[in-house]
Structures are given as structure tokens and as C-alpha cells.
Amino acid sequence: xxxxxxxxxxxxxxxxxxxxxxxxxxxxxxxxxxxxxxxxxxxxxxxxxxxxxxxxxxxxxxxxxxxxxxxxxxxxxxxxxxxxxxxxxxxxxxxxxxxxxxxxxxxxxxxxxxxxxxxxxxxxxxxxxxxxxxxxxxxxxxxxxxxxxxxxxxxxxxxxxxxxxxxxxxxxxxxxxxxxxxxxxxxxxxxxxxxxxxxxxxxxxxxxxxxxxxxxxxxxxxxxxxxxxxxxxx
Amino acid sequence: xxxxxxxxxxxxxxxxxxxxxxxxxxxxxxxxxxxxxxxxxxxxxxxxxxxxxxxxxxxxxxxxxxxxxxxxxxxxxxxxxxxxxxxxxxxxxxxxxxxxxxxxx
Numbered sequence: 075x076x077x078x079x080x081x082x083x084x085x086x087x088x089x090x091x092x093x094x095x096x097x098x099x100x101x102x103x104x105x106x107x108x109x110x111x112x113x114x115x116x117x118x119x120x121x122x123x124x125x126x127x128x129x130x131x132x133x134x135x136x137x138x139x140x141x142x143x144x145x146x147x148x149x150x151x152x153x154x155x156x157x158x159x160x161x162x163x164x165x166x167x168x169x170x171x172x173x174x175x176x177x178x179x180x181x182x183x184x185x186x187x188x189x190x191x192x193x194x195x196x197x198x199x200x201x202x203x204x205x206x207x208x209x210x211x212x213x214x215x216x217x218x219x220x221x222x223x224x225x226x227x228x229x230x231x232x233x234x235x236x237x238x239x240x241x242x243x244x245x246x247x248x249x250x251x252x253x254x255x256x257x258x259x260x261x262x263x264x265x266x267x268x269x270x271x272x273x274x275x276x277x278x279x280x281x282x283x284x285x286x287x288x289x290x291x292x293x294x295x296x297x298x299x300x301x302x303x304x305x306x307x308x
Numbered sequence: 309x310x311x312x313x314x315x316x317x318x319x320x321x322x323x324x325x326x327x328x329x330x331x332x333x334x335x336x337x338x339x340x341x342x343x344x345x346x347x348x349x350x351x352x353x354x355x356x357x358x359x360x361x362x363x364x365x366x367x368x369x370x371x372x373x374x375x376x377x378x379x380x381x382x383x384x385x386x387x388x389x390x391x392x393x394x395x396x397x398x399x400x401x402x403x404x405x406x407x408x409x410x411x412x413x
Contacts, residue, residue, distance in 0.1 A: 083364060085334050085371065092320055092327055129363050153366050174316050174370045 075191065076120075076251075079105040080112045080138070081127035081151065086173065090125050090151065093180045099296035100184065101267070109138035120251050121146055123168075123187050128152040128161075139164055147187050151175060195259065209256055211237070211246045220244065222261065226275035226286050228253060230268045238289070265293045265301055273304050309401070312372035312409040336410050339368050343403050350396065359388040362399065369402060372409070377402040 077100055079087045087105045094100040103121055106112040110133060112124075126148050128135035136157065139145055145166040150157070153173045161167050168190055169183035210217040224239040230250040237244040237253075246253075254264055264270045265284065269291050277285045284291050284301070293301060314328070321328040346361035366381045380402065384395035 083338065083367060085331065085338055086367060088331060088334055089320060089371075092331075096322070129360075131360055153363060153370070173367050177319065 075099065075122040075187065076101050076103050077123040077125060078103055078112060078115065078121055079125045080109055080130075080135070081105075081125070082107050082130045083127070086127060086151065089175060093175060093177060096177065097181060097184055099294075109133040109135070109141075112138070113141060116142065120249065122191060124148045125151055128157050129154055136160065136164075139166065147190055149183050149187060195255070211244060211248075213244060213246060218244065222258065223272070223274075225262075226272045227289055227291065228262075228270040238287070263297070263301060263304055265291060265297045267294065273301070276305075279305075309405060310374055310376050312374055312406055314413070315373050316371050332413055335368060335371065336413075339365075339406060339410060342368070343407065346403070350393075355388055355391045358393075359385055362388065365403070368406065372406060374402065374406075377405075 077094065079090050079102060081087050081090070084107075087107075091102055091105070094102055100123075103119070104115060106115065108130060124146060126135045126138065128150055129152055135150060135152075139148065145164075147168050148164070148166050149168050150161055150170045151173060152170070155172065158170050161170050168187045171179060171183055207223065208219055208221045210219050212218075220237060220239060224241065225237055226240065227236075227238040228250065229236045229238070233247060233249075235246050235248050235250055235253055237246060250264065250268065250270060254262070254270060257270065261272055261274060262270050263273050271284060271286055271291055275286050277287070279285075279293075279301075282293055282295070282298075284293055314332070317328055317331050321331065342361060342365050346358065346365060349357035349361050362381055362385045366378060366385065369381055370378050380395060380398050384399050387394060
């Protein structure tokens, strides 16, 4: 999960970063000492989870949430219990952690966030699968249809994604996260922060990589259990 | 009076000396600054600022394992909402204890 931390106290930010390192599978993309800077960042970037301090000068955590059009999942971190009831009025708030944050409590909160993210992706994928077996991409002002089962690999390269199919390759200005939401979960799996593969097209698997067509694709340590679980279904 | 300790930081660092060192260094940098801001707000009798400063210092107090002091800080913060400074002396003693402790680590 891609995360950011918003807290005006450096000690608090370092503690959260340390806890994230312990858990793994959480990438701290950036950290901010105030909410204003974070809003600017969120206008241009997509992330999965925010660790948000409520008590900050000028613009507090709850004001920050109200200012977001489409907030990602949020875990509140605070030394104050007085906002707890109000906090749970927001759908985006996954959990409420009291400082100093205990490791076991942090792990529970992350588990909750991951479960909610999995439900969201699953719902999106189910909808996508129910309605279509293809999608359109915009390349040089042309909308080109791509059959989903034909795709065997999607790779992120800078601001572009490379979609490789049985017949042709496409370069599209988009993000891996955006395309992941359009793909059926039954067919595709993000095995690395830069790669999504069609699990039906795997030729073989080694320790930390899979072979798809002629491409050897790295598999993140955290993604390997999910990959193995999916293979059992084949 | 209870003594500050590094139990929480040790637990968090899980024997990683570099993490422990980094956290201690940050606290040693941030705490004097926050204490100074608090004393300035107190001098100005800016209750809202004092409350903010106490709130921020509370986290350091809890990280350093000062459970009773944390309760005092909580009470102080609460009283500040009605512009009562009755716990200021007790709070200052906590800050002094932390300052002394930080010199030893």
C-alpha cells in the first residue's frame, strides 16, 4: 500500500515510518508537517492510505478530510480521545490510534486498512468483469479497444504504462493503479510495484520472478503468498 | 517523581541501534524547541498556544514512559480550555526532569 504521513511532529513521523518498515508491504511515498502541503500533493498523486494527526496548528486533521474530494483510507493518529466519535462519521477513516502507538495496535489498524482495500478492489473488479471483457485506451487521440484476456503483462514506466498483449504492445499515459482498478481480479495480479501480470499466462515461477512469454518479471516478497494462492486456483 | 525511560523506544527499535539513535536524536532536537515555544506562550499568556504546546509535549512525555506526568499534562491541557493555569508549576517540573534526562542519553 502506498502511504503518506501528515504530522507536525517529526518524532511522530519517524515512529510511524519505523512501524511501517516493521510490517512491510507499506511504502511511505512522502511525509508532510502540515495539511496544506499534503493537499497539494494529493491533487497530483494517488495513494492508498494516510496516517493523519488530528491536532495540528491552523488546519486540523478533520478539516483536512473535509477538504478532500475523494479521500483515500485514513488512519488517525492522535494523543486525544475527544475526536473519536466524530472521526467514525467519516467512511474513509479506518482506525483511530492513540499516541504513543503500540506495535500490536498498529498492526491491527493496518490489517483493517488492507481488508477494506481488498473489498474495494474486489467490488471494482467484479463490476468490471460483470460488464465487459475489454476496455479502451486513449493513444494519440484514438480510442483503441484491448481484449482483457489477450493482455499478458502491464508494466509501469514513469508516467506511462506498457500494455503487452498476444498481438501488440501499447504505450498509454496512465498509472498502474488506475488500470489495476479496471482489471478483473480473477485474471490479473500486481506482483511488483511496477508490474501487473495475467496469471493465466505464467509459464514458470522461480523464487522471486515469473516467466511470462519471454519476459522475466520480478515478484515482490510481499506479493509471493498471494501469487501462490492464486496459482492453486488454476 | 517518576523517571523518564527508553522502554517504548527500545520496544519500537527492536534492538536496532540506528533506529534508537535516530529517535533519541530527534527527541533531543525537538523537545527543547517545543519547551521554548511553551515557555514563550506562557509568558504571553496565549492560552490557545499554551494548550497546543502542552498537547505536543504530551507525546514526548508518553514516549519517555512518564505515565503519571502524562496524566498531569492531560489535566493541564483540559484546564487550559477554561484558561486555568493551575497545573503550570507541576508541568514545568516534568519539563525540567525531561531536560535533565535528555542530557544523560
